[in-house]
Amino acid sequence: MMTTSKFDATQLPATLVRGTPAYGKAYQAFAEVLYRTNILSDPWLYGEERFLLEPILISETQQQALYTAAEAIGKVYDELAELVWRQPDYLDTFFGLTPYQKLMWLTSGGRWHFIARLDVFEEHGGGIKICEMNSDTPSGEAEAVLLNDLLHKRVPHARNPNANFEDTFITALLAAYHADVREPKEKPTIGIIYPTDLPEDLSMILLYKSWFERRGFTVVLGSPLNLRKTKNALCLFSQPIDIAIRHYKTDWWGEREPVWLDEEDYPDPYPMHRELLAMLEAEEEGRVSVLNPFGAVLTQNKLTMAFLWKYRAAFSPESQAAIQAYIPETHRLVDMDIETLLCEQEKWVLKSDYGCEGAEVIIGKFTTPTSWKLSLEQAIKERWVAQRFFEAECLKRGGIANFGVYLIGGKACGFYTRVSHTATDYTTPCAAVFIDSSIN
Structure with missing residues (x-):
């Protein structure tokens, strides 16, 4: 059972400086509470603190600008999906999708979205840039929700933008389920399908599980290898499921191919034929709702950003403006x-x-x-893009905030923010973000 009641953020020192004994003591107390959530069990990663105890405060105007940008790009991708659905030749001529990737897209009906997370940055000198979108298996939900819950008392005057994330997620998921299946149930059984051999996103899986079980849903966890289809159902192990939360990357369901000329082949390069067909057939029969839909195999592909720039004229005036404003200039490497x-x-x-x-x-x-030279020589150019570098605005306390904005059903609903000095990766520390109405 999750509990955060023993941690009092108001008792933290007024000024926290990473690396000092006071910070270390405060972080130890914070880590003990994280462990007690039974969800987040990794407050340190490779010996470094994973979380920042000092929240980031932004204004209502900043939040609105970040949300507006994310929602605009969500609409752009919806147009892209519709455009490629009408002109499937692009799957070969521009994207070079593999046969099984095309199968995922062509059986999706162009559906790609339930939840996504966009990497949104404030640009130095003004403006906002979105350098990519994870529309396939977005993660970070546990860090985003629990960190904000734990640190909100430190800034009680500020608003928690993640406060309604759980309810928004559940409501949208059930709405998608009722729209997808032929005979929806009052209490559908939920299967969460994820790479059980990788621990990175286990906290997110456990968070989802706790949300569903608190509402009385049956939840089954497993990997794609645990799937099988019967005459009347898709089963995870022996349990029929009605909703399949797919947290297993689309490019892992299909053929796995290297992106470097000197890279060794994958030890398991073949598509998950049986498991994928079980999912696709059950979905086609209206027996299961798959979220995110397999159409994310297209929108997750970063060549989409090059497509947006090359074919801007094919988009609506609003989307053309959003591409110009928010997406850094991007081209396929093969075209450069x-x-x-x-x-x-x-x-x-x-x-x-x-x-x-x-x-x-x-x-x-x-x-x-x-x-750099070696990378350009060894990259399989059809698999890469070149994106123009932009200078992100630094926080006053140092570092660059990657405001990961979640979209659920196309609407912005929270932040998963990480602070780095170079590129954002799995080791980049997470920060809580709150909205302070007193900031102009």
């Missing part, structure tokens, strides 16, 4: 002049099509010329 990228190293960032959490991201400004 390599000599230009070598000469303008500090102006560009390389990203693979399905890399996540900072993996397969090479920032020219923070990379040696030798590594």
